[in-house]
Amino acid sequence: MSFSPADYGPVFSELLEVDRLRDLSEGSPQDAYHERLATLTVEQAFGHTQVVDNDQARCCLSAIWLLYDFLDDSHTISQAIHTAEGSFWHGIMHRREGDFSNAKYWFRKVGEHSVFEQIADDWDPFDFVDQCQAALRSGGATVDRCRELQQREWEQLFAYCYREATTQ
Numbered sequence: 401m402s403f404s405p406a407d408y409g410p411v412f413s414e415l416l417e418v419d420r421l422r423d424l425s426e427g428s429p430q431d432a433y434h435e436r437l438a439t440l441t442v443e444q445a446f447g448h449t450q451v452v453d454n455d456q457a458r459c460c461l462s463a464i465w466l467l468y469d470f471l472d473d474s475h476t477i478s479q480a481i482h483t484a485e486g487s488f489w490h491g492i493m494h495r496r497e498g499d500f501s502n503a504k505y506w507f508r509k510v511g512e513h514s515v516f517e518q519i520a521d522d523w524d525p526f527d528f529v530d531q532c533q534a535a536l537r538s539g540g541a542t543v544d545r546c547r548e549l550q551q552r553e554w555e556q557l558f559a560y561c562y563r564e565a566t567t568q
Contacts, residue, residue, distance in 0.1 A: 403555040408562055409448040411440070415464055421551050424532050424543060426497055427469035437465055437473070449566050456565035459485045462493075463558045471497050484510045485561050491525065492553065500533050518556040520549065528553075 405416035415433075442457045445464075451457045458481055465474035471493050478489040491506030507525040516523040528549065535542040 403559065407559075409446065411445045411447065412460070412464070412562070415467070418467070420467060420554060421547050422467065422469065422496070422554070424496065424536055424546055424550065426471055429469045429471075433468045434470065437468060437470065440464070446565065451565055452567065453565050455481050455483050456485060456561045459483075459489055459561040460558060460565060462486075462489045463554065463561065466493055466496070467554065484513055485557070485564075488513065488515070488525075488557055491529075492550075492557075495529050495532055498536075500529050503529050515553075515556050515560050518560075519553050 403420075405413040407413075408416060440461060442451060442454060442461065445461065446457055458477055462474045462477035462481070465471075465477065466489065474489065474493050478486050478493060480486070481489075487506045487509035491503045491510065494500075494506060495503035504526055507529070510525065516525070528546075531542070532546050532550070535546045
């Protein structure tokens, strides 16, 4: 399943037209976007369509903060969303900050999720946490492979949250 920024309305499409291949670690917050993201609301981001699930819409905002490497801002949003998807974003954020045991805690709260099968065959978020941790220690091609999987994970979860936010 390919990911096309144009599928997510004018506000998100502009924000998604960036390199979505993020670091496995915290990355470097893109300060030029902080003010723009800080003023972004669900109403603005979804102004082109009707939101039917506010939690899922807020998950999309958490995802955008994460995409631009503002882990603390993403964390604040995802931690307040008490759904499997909120926990999923929360787990990704903790994995990227290097708090691997906490990431696994949040992935346990996710349980089985339909997005797993869209990420990869036999997707296991716990194994992926371990793979990322090992890749960060060893470097090399393993890092590249994990970054590509992480991008697919981000895109598939974002697409899922967007659909759930806007579909009755």
